[in-house]
Amino acid sequence: MPSFTGTYYYTLDPKGRIILPARLREVVFTKYNNPKLFITNAPFDKCLHLYPLAEWNVLEEKLKDKPKTDRSIQFFMRRVFASAVECELDKHGRLMVPYELRQNAFSGEDVVIVGLMDKIEIWDKARWDAMIDPEKIDVDSYMKSLAEHGI
Numbered sequence: 738m739p740s741f742t743g744t745y746y747y748t749l750d751p752k753g754r755i756i757l758p759a760r761l762r763e764v765v766f767t768k769y770n771n772p773k774l775f776i777t778n779a780p781f782d783k784c785l786h787l788y789p790l791a792e793w794n795v796l797e798e799k800l801k802d803k804p805k806t807d808r809s810i811q812f813f814m815r816r817v818f819a820s821a822v823e824c825e826l827d828k829h830g831r832l833m834v835p836y837e838l839r840q841n842a843f844s845g846e847d848v849v850i851v852g853l854m855d856k857i858e859i860w861d862k863a864r865w866d867a868m869i870d871p872e873k874i875d876v877d878s879y880m881k882s883l884a885e886h887g888i
Contacts, residue, residue, distance in 0.1 A: 739764050741852030746862065749846045753839055754831040755859070761852055762830050765789055776834065776859075777821040778841055780813050783864060785834070785842045787857040793821075795855075834859070 745758040765772065769789040779786050788796065803810045822835050847862035
């Protein structure tokens, strides 16, 4: 079954909409068979996460029985669930990014849409370019960590 993959460069339109790339729309409709999505703040990065309804439900199930007094659970719930907005693609394959989420994640109109298996990330282009620069990470440490995970 296909999953979300690829990196796509787009521009927000004046109304705050972006076109979801055809490859990602195809996964939404073939794998998930439902146009409902949830868009939310990422828990730890200044980007947005976009979940198909089925994946959002999996996330809810994972959190349902977790201790609500745990500070990390509280942070996650406040950062992710409190900002979540249910949305659907329009007939042109566009997605409205709510104003509050745009203000939190983007400094301009240029965005990068990234497929990450079961979810999609939407980044401010300048922030994305800086984050994926191999010169800004400890390559040896990352390679060791990935090897420990069998990757």
